[in-house]
Amino acid sequence: DTGVSQDPRHKITKRGQNVTFRCDPISEHNRLYWYRQTLGQGPEFLTYFQNEAQLEKSRLLSDRFSAERPKGSFSTLEIQRTEQGDSAMYLCASSLAGYTDTQYFGPGTRLTVL
């Protein structure tokens, strides 16, 4: 199996711009998660999809954040009107419900907002 992939790996943007990240989960994994990791901290949960349905969102996910998983395969995370506080590593993970429920992570997208 190919692992979880994320694109881009790095993104530098100016404050106020919109950015979009993509995550391709392990094929056949029906659960997909987004986490955010800031320097020196553990990842924090942002949102969760089971197939195409977004079933849980953290209060960390402000109105400027939106995530989709249109066909239950890849997912996108968009941040509108970026702020310097959005600078972080954005991690995607996937798992197979009812099997091991172990989440496997992608390499992450590192966002820097200038």
Next chain:
Amino acid sequence: AQKVTQAQTEISVVEKEDVTLDCVYETRDTTYYLFWYKQPPSGELVFLIRRNSFDEQNEISGRYSWNFQKSTSSFNFTITASQVVDSAVYFCALSEVSVDSSYKLIFGSGTRLLVRP
């Protein structure tokens, strides 16, 4: 509320020393999973182990071993005969298990392990 505490921020050892990384968790659930992940300098989180709350047997995998004790809410990780390649940040994580659960992971703040030659 669920919480994971990794009190050791950074540990430095000399190669071939044994090292134990501590993890203490809090949860009101009776059924849960515990995990350890490794994050090398490349940044990608690598899954190491998952433990079900009903399975308190210790586990050994090569140089790695895990000690799960529900009585003290701890899930400690020991590396025997450490190697330079073990240098990384190690995260302990917890997820609840229920019909409505998202199985989201609650991570500790991590322990940075430096193994010196």
